[in-house]
Amino acid sequence: MFFLAGCLAFRIAVVTFYKVYIAYLVPSSILVPIIILLQQYKKLTVIYKILLGYLFLSACINAAGIIIGLMHYSNLWLFHIDTIVESVLLLFFFKELQSDTLSRRIITFITYFFPLACIVNLVLFQAASKINTYPRAIESILFIFLSINYWLKEYNSEENITWAEYPVNWVLGGILLYFSSSFCLFVFSNFLLTDALAHRDFNLLRIIWSVHATLLLVMYIFFSIGFYKLKKQHA
DSSP: OHHHHHHHHHHHHHHHHHHHIIIIIHHHTTHHHHHHHHTTGGGOOHHHHHHHHHHHHHHHHHHHHHHHHHTTOOOTHHHHHHHHHHHHHHHHHHHHHOOSHHHHHHHHHHHHHHHHHHHHHHHHTSOTTSOOHHHHHHHHHHHHHHHHHHHHHTOOTTSSSOGGGOHHHHHHHHHHHHHHHHHHHHHHHHHHHHHHHHHTOOHHHHHHHHHHHHHHHHHHHHHHHHHHHHHHHHO
């Protein structure tokens, strides 16, 4: 009797923690890098102002998702909006990092083409009631490539500065870690959701989305470290 009661209490505690972690803790953690950037806003270059805009709009979308979820409506359609906003602003960020004209032109083309591809996917393939796995997977590959490409082409190892002291490296590290780790999740998320609904078993889905949330949290932590080091340089 006591054993069953203990198991039930543990299960309730786990589910409660999952909901709080996914719905509130991780989305609210985005405020940390935003606050660090706002504290040095007047000294920010274009690159970091773009990142601030990306984080601010992501925070707004996160807040909208929480509110819609509390109203017991589906917020899956926000994934479609978030992908477009995220891809455009991060592409602007990578464009500003590039020093050669050809790379900047290619990224500019992708910046205009990719949102259109997202809209086509929404209209023809994956409706607002589904997670937009195709654009998400392509977006992941794109940012994995751009992050590694920057380190290979642009990082000047001759400068008298360690890797960890260069703020943008923490940003790129967060982006690379998040998108490379989340790639498989984006590819199979609709299948996992459909399977969970069919079998009424959401345990695996909870674990996977907890991992995704943790990766997002780690990205925000990396951003915060990079922005803090930038703040120290401005001091």
